[in-house]
Amino acid sequence: VKLSKYAVTETNEIGQGVTIGEFAVVRAGARLGNDVVIHPHVVIESGVEIGPGTEVFPGAYLGKAPRGAGALARSPSFERRLVIGANCSIGPHAVIFFDVEIGDNTLLGDGASVREQGRIGSRCILSRYVTLNYDVRVGDGTKIMDNTHITGKTRIGNGVFISVNVSTVNDNALGRHGFQDEAIRGPLIEDGAMVGANAVLLPGVVVGRGAVVGSGAVVSRDVEPGTVVVGMPARCVRRVEAA
């Protein structure tokens, strides 16, 4: 174990070969597996578990407690536990809330942010400044590219590709009637689907297995499996060609 100068390490659950950089903070009760690398200025709160071989880049903040301020409509509920798998890469300034689970070999880019009740599989990429709202599930081998926002209660399958600057929305009333949990319906994106850059998925839409949503499309109705939709509002233009 290599503890750098000025590192604050309150836990004693640290595996072999771990490196902790200068000015990092690792709170009591946090657990670091073998060969974990913690860069400078990282903060890891109590209740966080990091699997072997995972690298956490400068300024990342692991274990944020949701806090509403006066302004937040939804009262956050969460468990003080965050589990990150083996051989992950957590980018600089990434923020991961409590009550999140992340599989093995998954990469979070700079400033990626995952809120409570997030469940992310293995071999995923959440690229730079991707933001996931509360209660999002992502399968294995899925890629979500830079600056895309995934709204609360979205379900995303395996091998999905979501391009940059994509928006997903879960509330037709745009929050105007206050927060009514039963009215919130996130999109469902099935295995192998692809969503183009700057597309918008409206509340509750299903993007079927292997379907393709064109760049800039605004999807207001379900997309059949294996079809291609484009435009605003999005309409089906053809079936996906066999690869």
Next chain:
Amino acid sequence: VKLSKYAVTETNEIGQGVTIGEFAVVRAGARLGNDVVIHPHVVIESGVEIGPGTEVFPGAYLGKAPRGAGALARSPSFERRLVIGANCSIGPHAVIFFDVEIGDNTLLGDGASVREQGRIGSRCILSRYVTLNYDVRVGDGTKIMDNTHITGKTRIGNGVFISVNVSTVNDNALGRHGFQDEAIRGPLIEDGAMVGANAVLLPGVVVGRGAVVGSGAVVSRDVEPGTVVVGMPARCVRRVEAA
């Protein structure tokens, strides 16, 4: 007052019950109200005032001086003063410039960034990676969601909802004639209006009271109060239904 190890606290204007985390920097002349919580790695410059009960998450930077480098067209003018109200939540890695005022119970998400001459009301949410340019005014109870950009000189009323990945623009010439302050016209978004995901508001447009801009709409003309516009360019399709 709880000063953590390695905190650099140069000010003596600190209220009761304040916590300052490890590796935080609080410059001389900064003022912290009662029960303020400063997490690790926060930087607070001289001239910053933080109201009671406000929590500032790791890596936030409060009191940035605009600096042009050689490249910046506009020469920034500003006052070395930043006032944040009571019971606010300032997210990790948020950046707030000097010459900004923020009301009570307002929440800034991860990496939200507010430039000089910003005036933000109470009970607002500026979500993750929202960026406000210089000279923006936001009323009370307004929500601006993830990755949305608010351009310079925009005026936003009370109870407005602006969804994710929205763009606002203030310069029809796209900066090609150099910076001419009188030619810059930000949008005006009136009380209770709603702007859908990935919409664009072009320079100087007025979105009237209670109006709704559909997702992906490109708004090039004023939107009448209480109407719904969609499409590119945006056209009125109906009046807003009574709730």
Next chain:
Amino acid sequence: VKLSKYAVTETNEIGQGVTIGEFAVVRAGARLGNDVVIHPHVVIESGVEIGPGTEVFPGAYLGKAPRGAGALARSPSFERRLVIGANCSIGPHAVIFFDVEIGDNTLLGDGASVREQGRIGSRCILSRYVTLNYDVRVGDGTKIMDNTHITGKTRIGNGVFISVNVSTVNDNALGRHGFQDEAIRGPLIEDGAMVGANAVLLPGVVVGRGAVVGSGAVVSRDVEPGTVVVGMPARCVRRVEAA
């Protein structure tokens, strides 16, 4: 030279008049020119060179090594060298990878991120949360505004203006056939061109000299020099008027 308390300065290649803030880390072999200002919590790795008069704001991370985790399709290659010119401004939480060169008087906003093989000219602005993928070239005097993503292998000329929330894409197959380097074609944006907010440039398109892409346009074919295109898909509507 002013070294603040708790700064970790391992290099001895530091010019005159340099300031290094609290809790900054400057690794052995990094080079800082005269009058460089390093704010608190900055990390500068070995192999980074910073030109005279450049200011680096809190939390910036200079010299990131690309790391794939298990999930990354492309195996990154890079040189451990990062050169930043004179009188630049590197925003808080900006992230610059190794194998990048940046000219003089260029400004990076909060959280801007530049990956390996990036070459950026002088007098440019890369605004807040702009992300450049690997192997991007940007000429002189070009501005790329907040939250815009520039895809790998994009080429951008001099005096270009790219507005906010713009997407560029380099892979028609959306990554579905695995990574095939020869199939990747980034856009080419020629001198003086302008790209409006929330526009999308599809793989390999050429935006000709002085052309204008309207807000929200989805550009699937080359844009002739000096023309204006709008819509989804984008079509030519007129020639650019003489200024």
